Amino acid sequence: MNNIGSEVWLAMVTCFAAVFTNNILLTTFLGMCPFTSVSREVKTAAGLGGAVVFVMTFTTVLNWLAYKYVLIPLELEFFRFILFIIIIAAFVQFVEMVIDRYSPKLYQSLGIFLPLITVNCAILGASLFMVIRQYSFIVTIGYGFGSGVGWFLAILAMAGIRQRLNESRVPEGLRGPGITLIIAGLMALAFIGFTGVLN
Amino acid sequence: MRDKPYFAVIYMFILTAFFSALLIGFSRMTRQRVQMNEQLNFEWAVVQAFPKIQYQNNQQIHQIFTKQFAKDEQIGAYLYQKDGRLQGYAVPFSGKGFWDKIEGVIGIAADKKTITGVSFYEQKETPGLGARIDEDEFRRQFIGKTIEDGPKPIGIVPSAQTLAENQVHAVTGATQTSIRLEALMNQDIRAWLDAVEKKEVAP
């Protein structure tokens, strides 16, 4: 019992770390492509971010199960790259179908983002990190959820800032991606400040 | 034939089978090497924790490790034996650093006090900053220090402070790494000390 308690505690710490100090976007730069292209408006950014939280939590857990119970017994660990991608793609497709069938309204706001997620490196990255760091099942849940929330926070904040940026004068060569990256750098700087909290 | 619906399925199947076969063949070829590398990485760290051990190449490390080190499950450490006498303990430690996991080994002499050396086999701290814990300059400080039988067996303190017998200077600027390294090393050394005491009381 005590063991499970400490596992849950560890999962919570890992979750917190994944949101703030080890934010997958701001420290390992995963998911940069949609981050720079979809962060123009708060509403779309929130939609994509929400979809990422959902998909990331479930795919890391599914991939953990697949890795532990399929690939390791078969000694095919190196196949994880292919298997993880297939699982992610299949999961996204499945969710798209379910949402389309039961909630057309949600589909309209979330559905267009789902195909974008299959090629989001952050999703695959989270699964690969989970394998390399040898997380247990419970910690994996915390990690997957935390990474998703971290990504969500980063893109939401970025979209908020960029909306204001429309009215400011930016040097020509820096417009678009350039200024986005500089803002992301400042955000990363701020997020590093959270490290002291974890002690 | 290309327009038939089943063609896509057959095509994909053949392609997957072909590439998978190549990959499985290739991984079988390298598998042994990969496993040996992983094992050697740890063995290297253990041997490094005892700087007096002489070796020329990786093969010798492996030989020394298998001959002179034996795992004692009860105390969670490796016993270093040479010429029929206990020379020391190799105590592995691990935990989360600033960015990622830090894993290493601390060598402690047979008196269970004197540190013979410290080595790391896994760390991804900030290059040029936290990662300097892996440099000789930092690691060498530990040699000859003695651990304290208290809640904090070792200490990593800022470089302005004068050192006690169980303390070393931190890498300048790497505060977060030092705090965590100290905590994770102490946790595992403490656990080892407790296990040793327990074993001595009830052999």
Place this chain on the structure above:
Amino acid sequence: MIPTKPTKEIMLDGLWRDNPIFRQILGICSTLAITNVVLNTAVMCISLTLVTALSCLTVSFLRNWTPRNIRMMVQTLIIAFYVIIVDLILKAYWPQMSRNLGPFVGLIITNCIVMGRCEAFAGSNRPLPSFMDGLFNGIGYSFMLLAISVVRELLGMGTILGIAMPYFSTPYWDKWIIMVMPPGAFFALASIIWLCRSMKRKGAKS
């Protein structure tokens, strides 16, 4: 059939005119994290260039047989195949580097450049030009990332490839620690994009 572009044009497009990084802002995700040390970046860039070139070659070879509706799956399979081979080679013969790069080798699979070149060029061109296209896009990409890593390592640690540089490694240079930390990557990349875009604009005007 569309006439194939001459090789020289393909090279120029990949290296400068359509450079994947500052023109297309593609594929920075999987590599930016390890640009704080030049050596790691170099190994990563070589892996990526090889994977791109070979995947393009293979995709181009198979282009006449691959049914259109499953071409993405086929491309992913081919890319993953080469990535796994690179990963296994590193694990077996350079374990230290494999540990340094961690999951980032695997992430080449989702790197938009590889898939992008396979889809945009290799799917409709002959094998040799496709190979060249992949190769030079990879080189164009590597060259930008190496520039970033040189700036980061020099300013942050005072070294290049681990070799101490004059002035930068002396006490006169107060090391910019932030450059080897994640925010430094954003600043370095933004500055380089700014520089290249401004240079290009000037070139276009004159």
